[in-house]
Amino acid sequence: MRLPASRKVRALFGWLALxxxxxxxxxxCDLLWDAPSDPRGxxxxxxxxxxxxxxxxGRRRLLSEDDRVWLDLSDGFVDAVEVARSAEPGLEGLAPERRRALAQLFAGDFLEGLALSGHPAYAAWLTAxxxxFGGLQLRLLADLVCDAADEDERLRHLERWLQVAPLDRDAHERLLETLARLGRIREGEAQLAAAARLLDAxxxxxxxxxxxxxxxxxxxIDLPQAPPMASEPRALGAPDTNDEPGPDLAAHRASIAVMPFVDGSPEPEARGGLADALAHDVITRLAxxxxxxxxxxxxxxxxxxxAIPPERAGRMLEVDYVVGGTVRRGDxxxxxxxxxxxxxxxxxxxxETFSHRADDALLVLDAIGDRIVASIASEIxxxxxxxxxxxxxxxxxAWEAHHRGLWHMYRFNKADNERARHFFETALRLDPSFARAHAGLSFTHFQDAFQGWSEREPGIELAYASANDSLMADDRDPAAHWAMGRALWLRGRxxxxxxxxxxxxELSPNFALAHYTLAFIHSQDGDPAAAIAASDHSRHLSPFDPLxxxxxxARAMAxxxxxxxxxxxxxxxxxxxxxxxxxxxxxxxxxxxxxAGSLDEARAQAESIRRALPAYxxxxxxxxxxxxxQGAxxxxxxxxxxGMG
Structure with missing residues (x-):
């Protein structure tokens, strides 16, 4: 159909369609009109x-009711809606034929040519x-490369992948490998030279x-293969042929890139403003x-x-996670x-969306930065x-064994605590310098002593020894000091x-478990007001924490x-x-x-305890x-x- 010449009409049409x-x-009105004389008109x-x-x-599709507007396209077809709906349960579950059909729906950028200057809310939506959809297209193309029935089909998908993401090293590497398998050595040499010039530039x-x-x-050509360069990361999606754990610290840490935030304010600041400051702050705190x-x-x-979007940047950097976002000031x-x-x-x-009064931008950024970092760390x-x-x-x-141990550790029962200890010990056999695995091992011994699952004194000494090993491995890791703090408390110090x-x-202001443990200690024989404050702060930093x-x-005891x-x-x-x-x-x-005088409820809690531990x-x-x-x-x-005294 011939669309209206107005780019604003086309932009509104696209927005309503989704x-x-x-x-x-x-x-x-707020989306597309910058305070005109008659926005509603x-x-x-x-x-x-x-x-x-x-x-x-006989068929109305643009509908309105009670000052609301919507498009009813239930009898129509919208390519973007179809892609989004199909991707919702996960692209990996789709048949190859379905993935091919979805990939054919992409033609250029989403709403290509419909970027509008002076409309920050619309610009932020369009960027997102x-x-x-750019990320979905790359995932579809990567899957189609794997699904390809023959090398020619694989080459077609790879060439399209590189058209969409010309700086994606993974696509370049797969193309080079395919050309080599086909014996097209001269083409491969030319492809390598062109790709190297592009990346170097x-x-x-x-x-x-x-x-x-x-x-x-x-x-x-069946020649002996040169050893891989030890300093280079493995290509995304390539098999890891090294069975021995390497010395690289990144091998047992999840990797993340925090991309600069987009300033979506009506009057964006110059570079170096609040959006950039927040990104710098989050990077520093996560590190x-x-x-x-x-x-x-x-x-x-x-x-x-x-202008490389976050998801594509994450693939280029070969990290596990990538963070992106927008900052908007107004009203x-x-x-x-x-x-x-x-x-x-x-x-x-x-x-997540964080909203604060902007009376003091630096204090607000500090508060938002705390919440972002704590949430990201907890989610990862x-x-x-x-x-x-x-x-x-x-x-x-080692990294995976450590996290397997954490999963069992947070179950808080004797059997899972023993399983957690097994996995932490496995991690330490693979990497004896893994400070967090030592800290996790210390926690399992702490639990044995605190819960009465083993003899208290040996448990205390094992918790202390493992905490000390954690500090010896990395005394700049806040988890090592957290483990030592708990072990010292067990010792009565x-x-x-x-x-x-x-x-x-001090090492990590957003480390929620350290704030919680401060609350735990203060709630028993320290400052109860400090315990309440620390408890509240720990919950603010990690509202869905296993602890x-x-x-x-701790708040209740205080x-x-x-x-x-x-x-x-x-x-x-x-x-x-x-x-x-x-x-x-x-x-x-x-x-x-x-x-508090609620004796019936108190007895119900006591009965619940006795069902689990009759002799408690x-x-x-x-x-x-x-x-x-006084507390005792x-x-x-x-x-x-x-009747339990």
Missing amino acids: APRPVARETL ELRWCLSKIRGLVDAP QRRR EGLDSSPLRATWQAARAAS KLRSLFVIAPGTVFALHER ARLLVAVELADTRTGRIVWA EALERDRAILKPPDSLN HEPAIGELEQAV LFGMLG LVRLGRFDEAARWAVKAAARPNAHPHIQAIAAFALAL RFADFLAAFQFDA ALFRKGARRI
């Missing part, structure tokens, strides 16, 4: 043009959609391409965690300058939208744990324990010591309701409820914790009220 639900007219004119395109006698390393070509050419291999800012800002508020994508699958695994740890449990135990490397935990926070029951329980029994009972009940809460946490709830008594509770005299007396009083 809108999942009816949209308020005011939203559309201009919107009506644009909608009338769209109505002339899509409506037919182009990133989304962009400041990217072309030496891995030369190594790939050397190996592929040698294999094609402090030492559990992630973080690409340096110089590289990601260089790629950003070349005295600062809005930051962030996405975390898994480059191995192309899926968005976490997304959970993803790596889930990925590790899918692998058979004998195929795990509270002040040194607090010092270690404060060192962990959330402990964060809530409130008991302050004599605020009703509040303590409410928080303790929340702690006990967590799915992995252990009997000591349920005991906090039982005793706090008894102190107040003496077990008191032996696990280290309350001051208060909890004993609660226990006596329900």
